[in-house]
Amino acid sequence: MSEFVTPIVLVMLAVAILIALVRLLAGPSLPDRVVAMDLIGVLTVGLIVVIAAATEYRALLDAAIVIALVGFVATVAYARFVEREGES
Amino acid sequence: MIDVLVAVVWLVGAGFALLAAIGVLQLPDVFTRMQASTKASTLGIGCLLVGAALQLADVAGVVRAASIGAFVLLTSPVASHVIARAAYIAEVPLWKGTKLDERRRDARRDRGEFDGVESTP
């Protein structure tokens, strides 16, 4: 069952990342891009979690934790930047 | 049995993640887009993690899945608040269909009390 479903789930998540990438490129404002980047980070964590569970390779979960951490710090840093520089 | 449950939970999670991405693409302004992206980090990630915990079904796997969940639950509200606040302060325009902006109204009122002295927005 899960051998059958895993590829479908992975494709759905990959498509979601592609759609978020369109928003990242389109903008129009900097905060829009930050929202898109944040979403891409969350989706990547989900993707890695699914791969880790499907392949039973638990060390990948640590990679997911690191990506979540870096994504959060990056988002907060960008938000500070937007607040200081104004919209551009 | 567990297999079927994992499959269902994963499909639901990926479905919500996909909906979040579509929302971020097609909603009209940055604030409403943010609402959609919250969906990916709650039910989306939540369902994927529950599925992964069921699939791995051992202590190392479950504890790591739970700690990712706890981490996302702790950080995502902070992240969405800082982006929303920054976007508002940077005066990213609200969608023209926005019905009401009481913060703008209150800011005007507060400036009025100081009688012409322009305060920082």
Next chain:
Amino acid sequence: MLLASILLALAWAALQGDFSLESLVVGYVLGYLVLFVLGRGGVLPARLTQKLWHATALGAFFVWEILLANIRVARDVLTPSRTISPAVVAVPLDITTDGEILLLSALINITPGSVTIDLSDDRRTLYVHVMHMETPEQTRHEIKHGFERRVHRLFA
């Protein structure tokens, strides 16, 4: 105290990955000792069981709200004609401490369909951007009688 140390014993056994009587007893004794020391030091809240109950009630309400909000926002994304009516609403706060305000805004932010924009300088008004607003009074009522009341009860 009894309930809390049983919970701690179960958590200990789960983390050890072994639910034998031995590890349950060890977990129970350790949990009881830790709670005893914390209680003596005045770190623990006085009515622990009641707090646990309020926390569980808040948690259940929160999960329910998350499910509802996810379905609502999913519908908004899927309907091609826009049915959303976003607004920035000022919510006057009854809660005052940092912890309460932090918890309330975290709950609001994590629920799809609402994001906190700002807290006023006097810390008495929270500005919330919502996806659906019928009237501002209704939105205020939902937040005050939903999350705020429960958060206040947990900290009271």
